[in-house]
Every structure is written in structure tokens, then in C-alpha cells.
Amino acid sequence: MSSLPKLVDSKITLSNKVVALTFNRHDVRNALTGTAIADDIVNTVEWINRTPEIAVLIITGDGSAFSSGGNIKDMADRAGDFAGDVQTLERRYREGIQRIPLALHKLEVPVIAAVNGPAIGAGFDIANMCDIRIASTKAKFGETFVNLGIIPGDGGAWFMQRLIGYQKAAELTFTGRVINASEAKEIGVVLDVVEPENLIARVNELANEIAAKPVASLRLTKRLMKLAQRTELPDFLDICAVFQGMCHNNPEHLTAVNTMIEKLAK
Structure with missing residues (x-):
């Protein structure tokens, strides 16, 4: 940093x-x-x-x-x-x-x-x-x-x-x-x-x-919140799909999912 x-x-x-x-x-x-x-x-x-x-x-x-x-x-x-x-x-x-x-x-x-x-x-x-x-x-x-x-x-x-x-x-x-x-x-x-x-x-x-949330998805969510104010729904959903693909391929996602599974198993 x-x-x-x-x-x-x-x-x-x-x-x-x-x-x-x-x-x-x-x-x-x-x-x-x-x-x-x-x-x-x-x-x-x-x-x-x-x-x-x-x-x-x-x-x-x-x-x-x-x-x-x-x-x-x-x-x-x-x-x-x-x-x-x-x-x-x-x-x-x-x-x-x-x-x-x-x-x-x-x-x-x-x-x-x-x-x-x-x-x-x-x-x-x-x-x-x-x-x-x-x-x-x-x-x-x-x-x-x-x-x-x-x-x-x-x-x-x-x-x-x-x-x-x-x-x-x-x-x-x-x-x-x-x-x-x-x-x-x-x-x-x-x-x-x-x-x-x-x-x-x-x-x-x-x-x-x-x-405490995964930072990459947090930043993308902030971008989506701003985009939602000025984007028509069909275009917005297209952007959501791309951002979601980015999140699913980010190591933070798998870490968060495994953490959730461990919590549920307790």
C-alpha cells in the first residue's frame, strides 16, 4: 500500500x-x-x-x-x-x-x-x-x-x-x-x-x-449503487451480470463462501 x-x-x-x-x-x-x-x-x-x-x-x-x-x-x-x-x-x-x-x-x-x-x-x-x-x-x-x-x-x-x-x-x-x-x-x-x-x-x-466485507465486491457494489441512479434497468442488469462474473472469479468470494459454510456447520 x-x-x-x-x-x-x-x-x-x-x-x-x-x-x-x-x-x-x-x-x-x-x-x-x-x-x-x-x-x-x-x-x-x-x-x-x-x-x-x-x-x-x-x-x-x-x-x-x-x-x-x-x-x-x-x-x-x-x-x-x-x-x-x-x-x-x-x-x-x-x-x-x-x-x-x-x-x-x-x-x-x-x-x-x-x-x-x-x-x-x-x-x-x-x-x-x-x-x-x-x-x-x-x-x-x-x-x-x-x-x-x-x-x-x-x-x-x-x-x-x-x-x-x-x-x-x-x-x-x-x-x-x-x-x-x-x-x-x-x-x-x-x-x-x-x-x-x-x-x-x-x-x-x-x-x-x-x-469487514470483501473489499472488491464492496467497491463494485458502490459502483452499482451509483449506476442505478442513472441507468435504465435492462442496461443495469447487463452491468450486474458482468460485475457478478468478476466477483465469482475473485478469491475473496470463495473465502467468504467457505467462511459462511463453516459458520452454518457449527
Whole structure:
């Protein structure tokens, strides 16, 4: 396995085939603009996709926030990522924050968001780009772009309606309303809500349960889940047949089957 990628504004750890990526700019509430967090996400995803032994990615934030999204001070000053004319900003979005959804959409392993605190704007969208979300009771979620007179420029409107349905996504997006962890669970944004001190343990428990499965079939299953969102059934079944043939010829399959037979024999 190759060495862990070098990150700038995030920390990365590896344990039992599970990678944990922690945003490490609590001084700006893990903002995605004016930091290197976007680069860190992209570099981590690219490394995982090149490293077949990895089974799961966890994303979380250090400090009190998961991520505050864009830096509103820079917005007010028309500085940093928010400086320039229309053409300049359009290019900066494509070459900057929009690399995050493209990277996470191509990630070959399941990804769990451990939402430790507020996930606001693009921070909320990153959580929605993950496969599963576990939240602390201190978490808050808000698709707050309209409150600032802007739109979800990172693709959030694409992800949220696929997660919770158009009508609820529309209400949250059009009002910019911030919801707590309990409501987020009620509407299907998060899978579970736990006390802050139990968050990482709960997420690690789930991540290790997933990581215990045969990794090759796990990665193919993740690809199938994504393909199912955009493929007609006859074409999808053709892909399933090919992927299944790959699995039946993978040594992991025979090992798993023999393990199951041994369990049943006891």
C-alpha cells in the first residue's frame, strides 16, 4: 500500500482498511473557501481510488463545526475565491469547490459523514454527497445560500433532492432554514443521531462492519449503487451480470463462501 497522501488543512488516518479524513481548520469553522480543504478532499479520494485495500472513508471536522461552507467575510469583501468578474468566478468555481462533488461522486468506496457540529451551505452539501450520515446532537444543517443572495454553486441542489425528495429539498433550499439533528433524522438526511462523545465510536463501529466485507465486491457494489441512479434497468442488469462474473472469479468470494459454510456447520 502506498503512503498516505500529504494534506494541508486536513488530517488523515488509516486503521483496519478505514480512512478517516478530518477537516483541520477549526479557526475558520472548517470553511471550504480560503483553505486547502477542497484540495485535501480531492487528493484523498484520488489516493483511495488508487489503493484497492481501502474499504471505507469517514469524513468529519475538528473543533465545533463540521464545515461552515464558504467564508462569508471573503464574500463581503469580494476577496479570495469571491473576487473577480462573472467569467473569473465561473472558472474559479469549476476549478475550485466543484471538484469536491465530482471527486466524491467517483469515490469507489462507501463514505460516511460524521457530522460533529454545524454543516452549513457547502458544508451541508458535502455531508449529502456521502453515502451515510451520522450526526451528533450538536449538529445543525442548513442549505443557506439563498439567505446570502447566492445559489448552491457546488451542486447541492442535485444531491439533496435525490436524498430526501424534491418537495422537502425545495423547502429547505428556498427558505434557507437551519434544522437540528433531530429533524434531519426525521426527514432522512441522517441515519442516526448520537451524543457528541459517542459520535466517533458509532461511526467507527459502522465503518468497521462495512470494512469487514470483501473489499472488491464492496467497491463494485458502490459502483452499482451509483449506476442505478442513472441507468435504465435492462442496461443495469447487463452491468450486474458482468460485475457478478468478476466477483465469482475473485478469491475473496470463495473465502467468504467457505467462511459462511463453516459458520452454518457449527
